[in-house]
Amino acid sequence: MDSLTLIAAASIIASGFAIGLGAIGPGIGEGHALGRALNSLAQQPDEASTITRTLFVGLAMVESTAIYAFVVTMILLFANPYWNYFVDKLGG
Template identity: 65%
Template sequence: MDSMTLIAMVSIVIAGLTTGFGTMAPALGEGRSVAAALSSLAQQPDAAATITRTLFVGLAMIESTAIYCFVVSMILIFANPFWNYAIAQAAGR
């Protein structure tokens, strides 16, 4: 059962790190975007519609990189092909 334990451990570690570190940059990038949006609103309140629309499109694109990380994490925890192969090997052994 040693090799299964190793795969499980590695999957846990990487699932956590990928989400933990991979969401850092999106959070910072979104913070910067929101801050810029707020300054822009204060500077030009009449363009509020364009600004908020552009902001939401931008946030969606930035959030997409966080979601890539979350997806990889979820694949590693719940749909890990290496783990499935190992279970199949262990069951067939």
């Protein structure tokens, strides 16, 4: 296996780990936040608008972590900064 193939395989594996681990945390966090919000709505239905607004802002912040992981994955797959370096180094 040549160096270019090794770099490609490492990029694909790293991107898989990045999106996998980057999606687990926000998924768990969003589920936990939603459960707490529903519990709060059940206990205080009069505060539904405040709880819902705060929930949506919090979910947007949590979801941004998964979006950052997705961006890193796309960079590793399609705009890898090391790819051109290795292509030039190997003379390809």
